[in-house]
Amino acid sequence: MESIDNVLNEAANLVGKNHVVHDLETLAFYSTDIFSTANEQAVAIIRPGNADELIHVSQICIKNEVPLIVRGGGASYTGGYLPVIKNTVMIDTQRLKNIEINAEDMFVTVEPGVTWLELYEALKPLGLRTPFWGPFSGRVSTIGGSMSYHAISHGTNNSVSADSLAGMQVIIGNGDVIETGSKGNSLNTSPFYRYYGPDLGGLFLGDSGALGIKTRITLKLTKFPQGFAACSFGFPDFEHLFLAMSEISKTGIISDNHGLDPRKQKTAIMEMENTNPLVAAKSIFLSSKNPLDGLLQIMKLGFAGRDFLKKSAFSGHFTSEGFNNKEAKVKLAAARSIAQKYGKEVANSIPIFLHANPFMP
Numbered sequence: 454m455e456s457i458d459n460v461l462n463e464a465a466n467l468v469g470k471n472h473v474v475h476d477l478e479t480l481a482f483y484s485t486d487i488f489s490t491a492n493e494q495a496v497a498i499i500r501p502g503n504a505d506e507l508i509h510v511s512q513i514c515i516k517n518e519v520p521l522i523v524r525g526g527g528a529s530y531t532g533g534y535l536p537v538i539k540n541t542v543m544i545d546t547q548r549l550k551n552i553e554i555n556a557e558d559m560f561v562t563v564e565p566g567v568t569w570l571e572l573y574e575a576l577k578p579l580g581l582r583t584p585f586w587g588p589f590s591g592r593v594s595t596i597g598g599s600m601s602y603h604a605i606s607h608g609t610n611n612s613v614s615a616d617s618l619a620g621m622q623v624i625i626g627n628g629d630v631i632e633t634g635s636k637g638n639s640l641n642t643s644p645f646y647r648y649y650g651p652d653l654g655g656l657f658l659g660d661s662g663a664l665g666i667k668t669r670i671t672l673k674l675t676k677f678p679q680g681f682a683a684c685s686f687g688f689p690d691f692e693h694l695f696l697a698m699s700e701i702s703k704t705g706i707i708s709d710n711h712g713l714d715p716r717k718q719k720t721a722i723m724e725m726e727n728t729n730p731l732v733a734a735k736s737i738f739l740s741s742k743n744p745l746d747g748l749l750q751i752m753k754l755g756f757a758g759r760d761f762l763k764k765s766a767f768s769g770h771f772t773s774e775g776f777n778n779k780e781a782k783v784k785l786a787a788a789r790s791i792a793q794k795y796g797k798e799v800a801n802s803i804p805i806f807l808h809a810n811p812f813m814p
């Protein structure tokens with residue numbers, strides 16, 4: 454117990470007393486993830502205020518041989534951040550929000566507690582995005598958590614979280630701080646490039662935080678595509694949906710290719726229904742290329758109503774991106790001609806809604 458008291462006192466001196474929390478209600482909350490409850494509760498939650506404090510807090514725990522675990526947005530459901538042994542300290546990254554954009558060399562360095570929505574909103578006005586740009590849970594899930602979990606969903610040409618990585622600063626088990634990628638060489642070059650010698654970064658991707666704590670993460674930047682097009686199809690059964698998705702994915706021209714089973718389809722439509730129509734219309738309008746396009750999309754959604762999928766058990770939703778709408782439409786036409794072999798085209802309300810609201814409320 455003495456070492457835990459040391460850790461909590463030292464940490465409180467560093468991050469401030471208010472950011473070392475151990476009331477029972479908070480500890481109970483932090484001992485659950487989306488699906489399960491831990492057998493052991495953490496002894497305290499520590500919330501460092503910047504990446505350097507995160508490093509120092511981790512080193513204090515390591516020096517005192519106190520087990521530590523990191524929690525990002527807490528939106529995972531496989532026990533990744535739940536304590537498994539007594540006297541574990543949990544580090545919460547929710548205050549680590551720094552974002553440094555290098556638009557010249559096309560990379561962005563973030564602290565691990567930045568959410569995908571926060572990054573998306575910081576980059577969009579500059580016409581920039583990362584190749585993988587977030588899971589559906591990106592309103593709360595963090596870049597540190599997703600890089601540790603191999604997140605998938607929103608990404609150009611099916612890219613996953615690992616595809617966005619340029620470099621990482623990681624604190625490893627003995628308390629040393631290492632840099633992966635180009636920043637890791639002896640000249641401390643800028644972190645613009647992942648493949649500089651053996652791919653050390655890969656070791657820490659999808660590790661659930663077990664191999665080290667990510668303290669700063671650098672992601673590659675790409676231009677935000679100006680063109681967007683979407684279509685949806687209803688399919689009589691899973692096999693037809695699968696054949697269409699499989700053939701379309703092989704073309705490599707579709708940005709998002711996702712299918713919904715009857716249950717998920719119902720949930721997606723309910724989500725659209727639960728969204729205030731004015732809020733939905735506003736988000737679609739704001740995400741459209743120009744006011745006319747925005748109005749057209751909203752009208753189409755209104756005409757389609759909520760019944761457009763009633764006759765189809767399964768549905769497939771396909772979106773394409775390009776330099777401009779023309780390029781996106783050419784790509785989508787190729788996907789459409791494949792989907793027509795297996796199903797029937799329906800209103801594209803679901804992908805239009807998702808395009809405007811990529812991160813679930």
Ligand SMILES: Cc1cc2nc3c(=O)[nH]c(=O)nc-3n(C[C@H](O)[C@H](O)[C@H](O)COP(=O)(O)OP(=O)(O)OC[C@H]3O[C@@H](n4cnc5c(N)ncnc54)[C@H](O)[C@@H]3O)c2cc1C
Nearest residue numbers: 525526527528529533588589595597598599604605662667
């Ligand atoms: C409604 C909903 C929608 C979802 N949609 C998707 C989706 O589209 N795609 C998808 O892949 N997943 C999805 N998920 C699952 C989950 O949200 C993602 O895996 C997300 O990437 C987790 O990020 P997080 O910040 O919440 O991480 P947490 O749940 O906080 O942590 C995840 C793991 O990362 C570790 N970790 C956190 N921060 C660090 C750090 N700085 N250094 C080292 N390790 C760290 C934790 O210890 C833990 O092992 C969804 C979940 C929900 C509830």
